Amino acid sequence: MDTGDVFDPNCPTRVVLDRIGDKWSVLVLLSLSDGPMRFTALRDRIGGVTPKVLTQTLRTMEHDGLISRKIFAEVPPRVEYALTDLGGSLHGPIAVVATWAEQNVSKILESRELSA
Amino acid sequence: MDTGDVFDPNCPTRVVLDRIGDKWSVLVLLSLSDGPMRFTALRDRIGGVTPKVLTQTLRTMEHDGLISRKIFAEVPPRVEYALTDLGGSLHGPIAVVATWAEQNVSKILESRELSA
């Protein structure tokens, strides 16, 4: 089995961490887990993201096979983004982290206060 | 319950994602999950990290209450880092992601090849 070693700097496993480290990617993934969405819908749902950055994020995720991009030849133009099977499979692990974050962030903040 | 909203840019939940996004933090956490380690041991185990950056990482994690720092007044000096309970509780979620990464990184790379 192709299991890779996270400690090896040359190991591509790192790319996954990079992707998860990117806040926008995570938010896109969580958004799309409710179903396909259009560009503007994503833009509105995710606060504070500029179109350029959103486009970058979407392109990278598409490139990595995490999401799909479907263009409808209509007027006005319409583009829908959706999770691929691969992207969907990442939702679970991310949700686990997100849950931990929501439950423990107060402890972290508390700790920061103390050592301020 | 203090559950926080990941979609709110002002929500401190983001800090957790930032920490996980930091490759060094993750590697430190995974290293320490085997037990306490000294500075040099961490430095050696984690490839390609400079002392400055390692120190920064350790300080931040200590500040956030994820790890503890214990100084032994000896000659030569000795410092041991260990996971706190909070830090230990983060190991599970991170391990889930790491496992996913190791198992799926090949699919991502494959997808990248195709759309190259």
Added chain:
DNA sequence: CCGTATCCCTCAGGATACTG
């Protein structure tokens, strides 16, 4: 052994404005 002190430097991310 365990870090600090400097300096550099790039580069991802954002603001803003515009187009097919």
Added chain:
DNA sequence: CAGTATCCTGAGGGATACGG
């Protein structure tokens, strides 16, 4: 509607060298 195009910035990462 769904993006590009352009410019800018500053914060963090790394290399190197030195100190308690």
